[in-house]
Amino acid sequence: MNNRRNSNYPPGPKEKWLTGSLRAFQSSPLKFLTSLSEKYGTVSKFRLGPFQDVYLVNDPDLIKEILVSKQQSFIKSRDIQSLKSIVGNGLLTSEKGFHLKQRRMIQPAFKKTHITTYAQDMIDTTNKYISRWSSRAERLVSDDMMDIALGIISKTMFSMEFEEGASVIGEPMEETMRTAVRRMRSILPLPLWIPVKQNRKYKQAIKELDNVLFRLIKERKETEVEHEDLLGVLMRAKDETDGLSMEDNQLRDELMTIFLAGHETTANALTWTLYLLSQHRKIQDKLFKEIASITRDGPVKPEHFGRLTYAQHVISESLRLYPPAYVIGRQAAEDTEINGYRIKKGDMILMSQYVMQRNRKYYEDPHTFIPERFENDFIKTIPEYAYFPFGGGPRVCIGNHFAFMEAVLVLACLSKQFKFTSPHEPQKIKPQPLITLRPKYGLTLLTTKRR
Ligand code: HEM
Structure with a gap:
């Protein structure tokens, strides 16, 4: 059973206002994601740049929820969408x-x-x-x-x-x-x-x-x-x-x-x-x-x-x-909720096979x-x-x-x-x-x- 939380946001690292965790994520994504999961557990949150909220989900039941039962609320992440110029x-x-x-x-x-x-x-x-x-x-x-x-x-x-x-x-x-x-x-x-x-x-x-x-x-x-x-x-x-x-x-x-x-x-x-x-x-x-x-x-x-x-x-x-x-990314297509946290339309979810x-x-x-x-x-x-x-x-x-x-x-x-x-x-x-x-x-x- 997941430990439901009432606070609006899950825990996450201290970040710079403008870049959030962009530098740490880009320089070593595996290290960054692993350390988040070790420090904050089931769900953590960080920012890439000033506006992009990202949630790392690190629990098998929640991953199933995102990929299966609530999959209608999500679309592929921007990274994958950008491949459209090649694969249409x-x-x-x-x-x-x-x-x-x-x-x-x-x-x-x-x-x-x-x-x-x-x-x-x-x-x-x-x-x-x-x-x-x-x-x-x-x-x-x-x-x-x-x-x-x-x-x-x-x-x-x-x-x-x-x-x-x-x-x-x-x-x-x-x-x-x-x-x-x-x-x-x-x-x-x-x-x-x-x-x-x-x-x-x-x-x-x-x-x-x-x-x-x-x-x-x-x-x-x-x-x-x-x-x-x-x-x-x-x-x-x-x-x-x-x-x-x-x-x-x-x-x-x-x-x-x-x-x-x-x-x-x-x-x-x-x-x-x-x-x-x-x-x-x-x-x-x-x-x-x-x-x-x-x-x-x-x-x-x-x-x-x-x-x-x-x-x-x-x-x-x-x-x-x-x-x-090593990671699957999704973008919220509508406002939704994961583990009691409100996820806004446009927020990103990451689920990492490497970490899990x-x-x-x-x-x-x-x-x-x-x-x-x-x-x-x-x-x-x-x-x-x-x-x-x-x-x-x-x-x-x-x-x-x-x-x-x-x-x-x-x-x-x-x-x-x-x-x-x-x-x-x-x-x-x-x-x-x-x-x-x-x-x-x-x-x-x-x-x-x-x-
Ligand atoms: C060890 C080898 C492979 C691994 C680890 C792998 C992993 C994955 C993963 C994790 C996804 C889901 C991505 C997501 O949900 O965002 C995916 C999707 C896909 N893979 Fe693979 N894959 C492998 C080999 C292959 C091969 C050999 C083919 C075709 C011959 C293939 C074709 C596809 C296609 C077309 C999708 C998109 C499916 C859809 O969204 O309906 N993959 N793969």
Whole structure:
């Protein structure tokens, strides 16, 4: 039961009148949010700038209230809304009735039963990629994981091979994301209509992406062949009430959204997993034993996924410690109330997976990597929203099963063939919370082929 409070405002830090906690939040969001939760508990309040009130909600029942039962009172935060210049009105950024209609149309493509058809592509892409690795080398594995995830999304969405996907979509997308992040970080981003160099480059990269996506859609319309990739499934999807399929512009927005949301997150999850394994030799050995005993002398196969239970626990535990989506933001669409506090229209709510999933109330030894904690249905023994790497409610990650299966299968292919240990030179590992949580200076590991 939450401890209801009568005071108008929850506790929070002492702040400067003009900037509030802007500097502390921007310079180190994870540290700032963690310290708020430790000092003030369930709900705390701070300001970003003179007018933006922000509430950090740090209680599983309240998080459920915001994401599920009171979700009608909230819309996506301004950060996410600003991505509209790239992804238009796709699933990530659309709201209310339109979001629901789109979600209903797209959901079948991501059903557990359907995504298993992509498992073989995930395995083949990974094996092909690592077949080029030498038997012993120091590698920037954070870039490797980005390449593999990009290869998988290109193949499963468009039936494109990695090289083509990387050059025609991956690179312009990287360029747009770099600028998008810069714009999010700046207090007053220049409006896009001002023709400065940065804006021109940004718009050019978006235009390149548009050209590619509209060309792919057009080519598909002209062919008789039915494709089972995500583009094929989305093109055939029909609204259950009016029976209409998506217009090209909407299809473009959804494709861009899924491409954007669907590769960097999984790449970062895999990078953090390899980092954790490189630090925990015994866990890495135990994982290898499981993979070896299930796959024997053969390759990893789609049907192994369900049996790779330790690999699944390794991924779950990595998503707990280093959740690629480390915070979920919402903006109040109307005046409402949370835990007895009045929330005004326009106020922001933050719910942080990074903070919640390291809370010692729910996790023993919370900062230590212990995949075994996920054994025996552990997740059912803690409150529902004490673990929420994929969010929840009607806006739960549509790619959650896809991402989880992808992470487990890629990890199995990598670990079957290679050992991952620290490089000779010590490296600094610092989580950098941008749109997703990634290691600030990348991750280099020594990769050694298993005999
Ligand atoms: C480990 C990998 C991933 C993580 C941690 C992750 C996390 C999340 C989270 C937390 C949200 C909810 C955001 C919110 O409520 O504001 C979300 C939404 C979304 N994710 Fe993922 N995601 C991952 C992989 C993927 C993949 C592989 C895809 C697609 C192939 C994908 C597509 C989406 C889409 C389209 C949404 C918006 C859904 C909606 O609002 O209806 N994600 N993701």
